[in-house]
Amino acid sequence: MATTCVSDATAESNHAMREFMAARTGRPLFAEKRDAYERLLAAWAAASATAHTCQASTIS
Numbered sequence: 390m391a392t393t394c395v396s397d398a399t400a401e402s403n404h405a406m407r408e409f410m411a412a413r414t415g416r417p418l419f420a421e422k423r424d425a426y427e428r429l430l431a432a433w434a435a436a437s438a439t440a441h442t443c444q445a446s447t448i449s
Contacts (some may be wrong), residue, residue: 402433 406429418426 396436396439398436398439399433402429402436405429406433 406426409426409429413422
């Protein structure tokens with residue numbers, strides 16, 4: 390069975406997006422913050438595009 394590997398860049402981008410949004414829970418994203426979020430999203434999308442497939446290891 391193959392599993393999708395997540396690169397360090399993807400994980401770091403995802404973490405940054407989660408922290409960004411967690412800091413703004415319950416508040417709207419106005420233009421400046423929305424632009425910042427869109428930059429984080431673009432970085433995540435670029436990093437995710439390079440994700441590759443690897444083989445899941447099995448323990449015998």
